[in-house]
Amino acid sequence: HADTAMYRAKAQGRNRFQFYNHQLDREQLERVELENALFHALKHEEFELYYQPQVDIKTGLIDGAEALIRWNRPDHGMVSPGSFIPLAEECGLIGDIGDWVLEQACAQMHHWQQNGIHLRVSVNLSALQLEDPDFCEHVADCLQRYGLEPDQLELELTESILMKHVDQTTSLLSQLDAMGVHLSIDDFGTGYSSLSYLKRFPLDKLKIDQSFVREISVDQDDAVICRTIISMAENLNLKVTAEGVEEAQQLALLAEFGCHQYQGYLFSKPLPASELLALYQQQQREAAQVYVI
Numbered sequence: 406h407a408d409t410a411m412y413r414a415k416a417q418g419r420n421r422f423q424f425y426n427h428q429l430d431r432e433q434l435e436r437v438e439l440e441n442a443l444f445h446a447l448k449h450e451e452f453e454l455y456y457q458p459q460v461d462i463k464t465g466l467i468d469g470a471e472a473l474i475r476w477n478r479p480d481h482g483m484v485s486p487g488s489f490i491p492l493a494e495e496c497g498l499i500g501d502i503g504d505w506v507l508e509q510a511c512a513q514m515h516h517w518q519q520n521g522i523h524l525r526v527s528v529n530l531s532a533l534q535l536e537d538p539d540f541c542e543h544v545a546d547c548l549q550r551y552g553l554e555p556d557q558l559e560l561e562l563t564e565s566i567l568m569k570h571v572d573q574t575t576s577l578l579s580q581l582d583a584m585g586v587h588l589s590i591d592d593f594g595t596g597y598s599s600l601s602y603l604k605r606f607p608l609d610k611l612k613i614d615q616s617f618v619r620e621i622s623v624d625q626d627d628a629v630i631c632r633t634i635i636s637m638a639e640n641l642n643l644k645v646t647a648e649g650v651e652e653a654q655q656l657a658l659l660a661e662f663g664c665h666q667y668q669g670y671l672f673s674k675p676l677p678a679s680e681l682l683a684l685y686q687q688q689q690r691e692a693a694q695v696y697v698i
């Protein structure tokens with residue numbers, strides 16, 4: 406990075422060199438600071454998993470949750486993953502963070518299970534995690550230690566992760582699938598990939614990216630895209646989750662198109678584990694009451 410920036414600075418002419426150099430120092434400093442803070446965060450348990458409910462569109466009941474990492478950074482408040490996951494990927498910390506996320510999600514499922522609650526949790530993966538030759542064993546070990554069935558865990562991959570090392574990924578995903586772990590494609594429709602991978606990989610679910618959902622009720626093209634994804638998935642025996650549902654109108658259209666599941670602020674934002682549990686139990690109580698009456 407230093408070299409490219411230096412080169413850029415030089416290419417702009419001598420006079421600008423000092424300016425860019427200075428700018429570079431500051432950027433580098435901030436980066437190093439953030440990296441150090443990330444190392445520190447991992448050691449001092451500053452990360453927390455939030456859980457966003459995934460709701461069955463037909464029943465309106467929570468039938469899963471996506472684990473989303475948060476960083477409770479001292480003096481900075483809650484930091485969202487968009488601002489540190491990319492850096493963690495670049496500086497190689499994502500392996501350790503990814504391990505922590507998986508461990509934490511499994512521990513949480515174990516805890517819920519002990520209270521009689523069976524919620525499938527989906528975990529986001531980074532490309533680097535799939536490059537670890539022991540990834541599959543690691544997942545199996547984690548599930549076993551917490552006494553979980555593999556189909557309680559769902560792993561979310563983006564199209565770009567899938568396309569990165571196709572052959573390697575194919576065999577890895579086949580192993581995970583054979584174990585019974587569920588696999589989904591996150592942000593579906595936004596990546597540069599060919600549809601042939603839908604046939605190649607043993608997938609369970611497509612998650613329609615929120616950019617298609619946002620204007621589904623006003624933009625005819627977005628509506629067509631959502632409907633097409635849903636009907637294609639149906640024919641390929643895949644489940645579909647719509648992301649980023651904020652309005653009742655969006656949900657009504659998705660339901661009409663036959664979408665199975667949704668996530669979004671309309672139902673709930675991502676919540677601390679205890680709040681998700683409370684929401685789930687409240688739903689169960691209400692459902693039980695309806696049944697009694």
Ligand code: C2E
Pocket residue numbers: 457472473474485486487490503506529530531591592615648649650651668669670671674675
């Ligand atoms: P994602 O996996 O596509 O997660 C969906 C994002 O949309 C989340 O942002 C969620 O809070 C947000 N969202 C949910 N419902 C709505 C809605 O109705 N409207 C809007 N506008 N947004 C909504 P978040 O939590 O900031 O996460 C951003 C991204 O960071 C995730 O996108 C995922 O790619 C990544 N990420 C999060 N946790 C992890 C993790 O543990 N590991 C890895 N590798 N990546 C993670």
Ligand code: MG
Pocket residue numbers: 471529561591
């Ligand atoms: Mg996701």
Ligand code: MG
Pocket residue numbers: 582585586587588607608609
């Ligand atoms: Mg499968």
Ligand code: MG
Pocket residue numbers: 591592612614615648
């Ligand atoms: Mg997404």
